[in-house]
Amino acid sequence: MNLFNPPKQVKGVYIRFGENPFVLLSLFFRQAKNQNWSQQEITHVLDKAKKGNYAHLVKTLKAHIHH
Template sequence: MINKHLKENQIQQRKLIKGLIIRYGEIPFVLKAVFICRAVEQKWTKEEIDQVLNEACGDGYKNFIGVLRSYSDKHHKNK
């Protein structure tokens, strides 16, 4: 229960990219490049960008899309 509450709290405090639209079916390299460009434009640090990309990569395409969408204000559930 504590872990679930902690995870929900982390998601609520998550820094979001403004104007990032992640479309299912897009090439991962393109999505990664767009994410990086938007993050740099919005003054994210290299560490913040690397943290998101490390979280996104490795568990398949659906996870990749899901993680990137969770950092997008256009897809975020807690607007």
């Protein structure tokens, strides 16, 4: 469910289920910023991630992380 076409992913973020949601969002934000994502792209992913429960947040972030 990547929000971009072609899919865009951040490298170097490791999501652990059970981690504080604020920490997960911050990790994603920092890495995306360091990898030259635009503020609009980052905000788009974070807003979508925050529109559901914890599982939705993790699923959305993982869809935008390169493993």
